[in-house]
Amino acid sequence: MECEGILMGMGNPLLDISAVVDLQFLDKYDIKLNNAILAEEKHLPMYEEMASKYNVEYIAGGATQNSIRVAQWMLQIPGATSYIGCIGKDTFGDEMKKNSKLAGVNVQYYEDESAPTGTCSVCVVGGERSLIANLSAANCYKSDHLKRPENWALGTPTFEKAKYFYIAGFFLTVSPDSILLVAEHAAASNKIFSMNLSAPFICEFFKDAQEKVLPYMDFVFGNETEARTFSKVHGWETENVEEIALKISQWPKASGAHKRITVITQGADPVVVAEDGKVKLFPVILLPKEKLVDTNGAGDAFVGGFLSQLVQEKPIEECVRAGCYAANVIIQRSGCTYPEKPDFK
Template sequence: MGGADRTCKTDLDGVLLGMGNPLLDISAVVDQAFLDKYDVKLNNAILADEKHFPMYKELADKFNVEYIAGGATQNAIRVAQWMLQVPGATNYIGCIGKDKFGEEMKKSSTSAGVHVHYREDETTPTGTCGVLVVGGERSLVANLSAANCYKVDHLKQPEIWALVEKAKFFYIAGFFLTVSPASILLVAKHAAEKGKTFMMNLAAPFICEYFSKPLLEVFPYIDYVFGNETEARTFAKVQGWEIEDVEEIALKISALPKATGTHKRITVITQGADPTVVAEDGKILKFPVIGLPKEKLVDTNGAGDAFVGGFLAELVQGKDLKESIRAGNYAANVIIQRSGCTYPDKPSFV
């Protein structure tokens, strides 16, 4: 399982494909007054509206900001690529603007070993995400811009669809439901027809609440559902389940109808420092996370994405659930000790 035997795995070429909203994270440690000014709650993710637009400039002017290639799916794919250490194992699709931020993003992801295939929009700037950190906890305010301009026609181009044909595993964060449900369904149906593995993330409470219709349309195709306890509870509430217990919710999510019997649905719910809950075959499994003293916590931005990335890296190599969760916990633990969704040159996961 060490580095040496991973690098010779030629069968991993293009094995994992991600599709989502590429955003350049503008990350800064701020204060509560800044959150209050823009009506932002900690530990949440929202789409920017008009009142948030001046925030990005104020962030850059008043605080010490870092620019990091982001977006939930892109983060997870970058982490999976880092864990795998096999160039070209991962591909990523999304839409950026033809601008400096777009170039930064391309450079950042490509240097991480991810093969990116962006649709470039001539008229709209690259999407950004304000990452506001207070006391190690984070809140995200996404201004999708060009990420919102992804079109299913790009996916249907022969050279892009060839990536879909080649991949055996697909991961899409629920945020992409706000942009191109048609693209998601196209990939989901392909995965079901070919017996491949299709995975999604509940992403944020607002996705479960306001995009429940497209989410439920794609649900029969989802083999692995990821989420955190807040998203799981919001999903349950929207479905009218009237249950708060995360374990019960995970079981009910797994039991929702599936389009094909090739794979059973596995639900994975993270709970911050509390054990990760997994529903499989009508049973609950719990996995403790790696403990971290408060003083070592830098920020939680990207922790959920990193967990998924670590999980995917083992899954695409045919590892079992326990090993995949262990890798997810390892990756999340690394990321929360650093600023943004960043990591050292090499993983030390064994």
């Protein structure tokens, strides 16, 4: 299998500022647990407060970048993955480049001189997390960067070379035209294009942009909350995750080369996979509560594990098993981090 640059991701690179906080801190900034939002004016002072008050860790993050890093870790093949996004020309940006290089991912960052590198505050209470993203430079990505010959050209581990593409739904807030460029390229070249529902607010407030790209998606990932929000927004009048997954899988497709498969995770409950008009359930690896450190990155890690097997053309069962394995490893550690080598058999 020709592996170099086989998997490409595009998204919002964010430096995660992760800390275990208390409920008073969440209340002060009006933050709900198990949620992902974009920072508003009222949230801006919290980044500094976190750094001064709590024991903070800095980890290269952003949903897509997390998934690509995990896939790279699972594959253990140098340069198998690449990633595109926008960072600032600053120390956080340098930190990100260093992190990605160490992870073995071939990054093609667009560097913006007018905005600082994006950050994401990861507030952890009792193992559960809440994400508040301040996109900054990540918000400045332009499709012109994507069209540059060095990013599109054959011979570099980028678009022409990639056979699988993954983009988290969060990127719909930044550059929907870049997403469509990639989606159309994948459909025209018989490649696999996948996306994530990513957060309830994406399904609600970016519904039109999401609908425009949905026909191109060969794989749709998400969790049960996002799936139920998607159902509500589309007036489906069902909260049944299996039913919703099936309906998403049957949404019309732009390219007939591949069917659509919907994969919905449900925390400790079984993973729902809908394809060919049928639903299958796959149990997850259950973890005793005392071993749970931090759920941040669990969904991203699941996707990364899943994709690591998908690019090797393994059956869906194996992809789900690898996804569950990766998520299980990540939730036993702080942030989206992992040991040096996977122990996946």
